[in-house]
Amino acid sequence: MTAFSNFISTLEQQGIIRRSEITLTPAKVWQIEPKEWGNCARLARDAGWRWSAGWGEDLGDTLRINSLIEMSGDYLLLRAEVPSQAPELPSQTPYFLAADRSERHTRDMLGICFLEHPDERRWTRHQGWGEDEHPLRKVFPLPGNPPEQTPPDKDYPFVKAQGASVYEIPVGPVHAGIIEPGHFRFQAVGETVLNLEERLGYVHKGIEKLAEGRDPEGLARLAARISGDTTVGHAWAACLAMERATGIEIPERGAYLRAIMAERERIVNHLGDMGAICNDVGFAFAHYQFGRLREEWLRDNRNLFGHRLLMDLLVPGGVAMDLDPKAIDTLDTALNRLGRELDELLAILDRNTTLGDRLYTTGILTSKTATTLGCLGYVGRSSGQSFDVRREAPYPPYDQLKVKVPSEDLGDVGSRFWIRYKEIRVAMRLLRVLLGRLPAGATRADFPVPAEGAEGLGIVEGWRGEIVTYVRFGEDGHIDRFFPRDPSWLNWSALERIVLENIVPDFPVCNKSVNGSYSGVDL
Amino acid sequence: MWRQYVKMLKTGLKTESLRKIERDLDIETLGVEVRRLVDKNFASSLAIRQVDAGSCNGCELEIHALNNVYYDVERFGVHFVASPRHADVLLVTGPVSRNMEAALRRTYEATPDPKWVIACGDCAMCGGEFGVSYASCGAVENVIPVDVKISGCPPSPAVLLRGILEALGKRRKKK
Numbered sequence: 002m003t004a005f006s007n008f009i010s011t012l013e014q015q016g017i018i019r020r021s022e023i024t025l026t027p028a029k030v031w032q033i034e035p036k037e038w039g040n041c042a043r044l045a046r047d048a049g050w051r052w053s054a055g056w057g058e059d060l061g062d063t064l065r066i067n068s069l070i071e072m073s074g075d076y077l078l079l080r081a082e083v084p085s086q087a088p089e090l091p092s093q094t095p096y097f098l099a100a101d102r103s104e105r106h107t108r109d110m111l112g113i114c115f116l117e118h119p120d121e122r123r124w125t126r127h128q129g130w131g132e133d134e135h136p137l138r139k140v141f142p143l144p145g146n147p148p149e150q151t152p153p154d155k156d157y158p159f160v161k162a163q164g165a166s167v168y169e170i171p172v173g174p175v176h177a178g179i180i181e182p183g184h185f186r187f188q189a190v191g192e193t194v195l196n197l198e199e200r201l202g203y204v205h206k207g208i209e210k211l212a213e214g215r216d217p218e219g220l221a222r223l224a225a226r227i228s229g230d231t232t233v234g235h236a237w238a239a240c241l242a243m244e245r246a247t248g249i250e251i252p253e254r255g256a257y258l259r260a261i262m263a264e265r266e267r268i269v270n271h272l273g274d275m276g277a278i279c280n281d282v283g284f285a286f287a288h289y290q291f292g293r294l295r296e297e298w299l300r301d302n303r304n305l306f307g308h309r310l311l312m313d314l315l316v317p318g319g320v321a322m323d324l325d326p327k328a329i330d331t332l333d334t335a336l337n338r339l340g341r342e343l344d345e346l347l348a349i350l351d352r353n354t355t356l357g358d359r360l361y362t363t364g365i366l367t368s369k370t371a372t373t374l375g376c377l378g379y380v381g382r383s384s385g386q387s388f389d390v391r392r393e394a395p396y397p398p399y400d401q402l403k404v405k406v407p408s409e410d411l412g413d414v415g416s417r418f419w420i421r422y423k424e425i426r427v428a429m430r431l432l433r434v435l436l437g438r439l440p441a442g443a444t445r446a447d448f449p450v451p452a453e454g455a456e457g458l459g460i461v462e463g464w465r466g467e468i469v470t471y472v473r474f475g476e477d478g479h480i481d482r483f484f485p486r487d488p489s490w491l492n493w494s495a496l497e498r499i500v501l502e503n504i505v506p507d508f509p510v511c512n513k514s515v516n517g518s519y520s521g522v523d524l
Numbered sequence: 525m526w527r528q529y530v531k532m533l534k535t536g537l538k539t540e541s542l543r544k545i546e547r548d549l550d551i552e553t554l555g556v557e558v559r560r561l562v563d564k565n566f567a568s569s570l571a572i573r574q575v576d577a578g579s580c581n582g583c584e585l586e587i588h589a590l591n592n593v594y595y596d597v598e599r600f601g602v603h604f605v606a607s608p609r610h611a612d613v614l615l616v617t618g619p620v621s622r623n624m625e626a627a628l629r630r631t632y633e634a635t636p637d638p639k640w641v642i643a644c645g646d647c648a649m650c651g652g653e654f655g656v657s658y659a660s661c662g663a664v665e666n667v668i669p670v671d672v673k674i675s676g677c678p679p680s681p682a683v684l685l686r687g688i689l690e691a692l693g694k695r696r697k698k699k
């Protein structure tokens with residue numbers, strides 16, 4: 002921390018940066034002189050900070066750029082403002098690779114030029130709008146000015162590899178399975194992958210722009226649809242950001258119910274992924290078993306909470322449902338049953354040598370690469386990272402709970418398989434405690450009309466890892482800026498490293514072991 | 525290996541009858557007409573190509589669930605194929621994002637005639653939370669012709685199943 006804090010205090014003395022009066026819980030805010038933007042990142046990296054999220058805002062005459070960095074559960078929000086007419090500042094990507102796609106997104110959406118960014122190519126923009134149009138500028142109208150038919154994005158300059166027997170495999174955007182669209186460009190020699198390049202942005206729906214002008218409930222509904230598999234996680238982050246912006250506390254029971262739903266979301270997704278990973282290596286038995294367990298939990302979700310995926314149950318001020326005491330017994334029984342079933346499956350999976358053959362040593366992500374890329378959630382935690390918001394920067398009700406954070410350190414598909422198993426077990430223990438201690442009382446507080454300019458940060462541990470959401474209100478309690486950062490932003494680029502030197506047929510299982518959200522990053 | 529067999533035997537048969545699945549539907553609106561067609565058409569085979577044209581991925585989760593042991597959609601002759609060239613039906617989710625518009629059109633063109641399109645979920649039906657904007661064309665029918673619409677956000681597997689069976693009925697009629 003010293004290099005960074007020395008830097009901070011030196012620059013502070015010189016008046017180049019200043020501690021802002023506002024605190025955006027849990028982050029402290031620092032105002033940085035734009036020309037120091039890159040420098041600041043370099044020192045932060047050297048001091049061991051992790052780059053977490055970045056976004057821009059149109060404030061009229063100026064554009065504001067934000068970078069959130071974290072170390073040991075302390076968050077710093079770095080901010081710089083540049084004139085709207087000639088918005089440029091040094092890139093942070095040379096120091097934090099994690100900032101790469103985020104800066105390219107900000108460049109496409111707001112027209113900010115990041116000097117010395119190593120990649121000039123567009124990211125979120127395909128052919129739907131022009132190079133000098135920037136949808137997140139306030140002058141850009143929501144309907145935009147799209148062509149009658151949007152042409153395919155066929156001239157994207159992919160990295161090329163040349164040489165004897167090197168060949169290229171283009172895949173997508175429409176894939177063979179029932180999954181989201183994206184393009185993968187492989188260069189291979191024989192069966193070995195030399196290079197993989199991801200091209201995403203296909204499901205860009207303009208979520209950030211659509212959020213502008215929404216009321217708090219409308220924003221929660223939109224947040225619930227950023228990535229359908231993380232509907233609880235994103236809705237929670239958005240609600241928490243709005244609640245912090247208005248300074249309200251939600252009733253304890255509401256917070257407990259949110260956590261119960263978030264842990265259930267973690268469990269059903271991990272069950273689905275474990276089954277899908279087995280399926281990708283042809284172990285149908287496990288696929289059907291995990292699929293069955295997942296379905297049983299989804300049915301409990303529908304019967305006891307009101308929606309199979311728990312959509313729209315988190316609202317500003319709390320939750321829009323309640324559990325009756327009988328439901329708690331049912332949930333307890335379901336927990337016991339799942340525990341027994343997992344014990345039985347564990348014995349089978351653990352002894353299955355063909356499964357081991359395919360999962361172990363496949364798709365290794367080293368701890369060093371995971372640190373460099375800022376990998377989150379199960380991807381990070383199976384490669385030696387230990388960060389978990391629920392433990393490091395707890396928000397209610399996790400501040401009252403002890404959260405154990407499991408880890409794996411081999412970084413292969415096997416690690417990413419077993420970490421999910423361990424996380425299910427932790428989530429089950431948390432669920433027992435949450436259900437056992439569920440406080441009485443209201444589940445929802447009145448949500449006041451937010452003041453103009455009120456802003457908040459919501460940082461929660463979704464099932465894929467840390468979700469960061471920024472909200473700022475404008476006139477009449479309507480949203481002026483909303484930015485949700487799904488953990489997939491940081492995990493997608495890990496996949497490009499993971500498949501190197503692996504065989505092409507192992508790509509599906511490598512991909513599934515990371516399971517990035519397309520919708521969550523395309524926005 | 526024996527543990528695996530023990531687990532299989534212990535698990536038993538979980539697949540539910542269509543009657544049970546329909547009984548559990550929240551909305552009981554299955555028309556007598558459709559039911560008749562369904563009963564008659566059980567033996568038919570329907571090849572579906574799923575296309576995510578901009579979904580939030582919630583719809584995909586429920587489409588996946590159709591293949592779990594409870595719903596086991598394949599027993600009705602319905603199966604998901606890897607290429608539009610093998611498909612009778614395109615099952616399209618999401619509002620159509622502008623960045624997916626060309627891919628969706630091409631997938632539609634690649635599907636041999638006669639073909640049917642099911643718009644799956646509120647987004648595909650009417651644009652849902654996303655509507656029409658600089659980034660989204662809204663409903664699927666704004667881009668390609670649609671035959672059957674399935675509402676829900678996301679539609680549950682039971683509702684999906686009913687929608688697909690409805691397409692099966694339409695298919696009979698078109699023939």
Ligand code: SF4
Nearest residue numbers: 580582645646647677
């Ligand atoms: S209908 Fe709902 S679940 Fe389906 S894509 Fe739209 S928002 Fe997602």
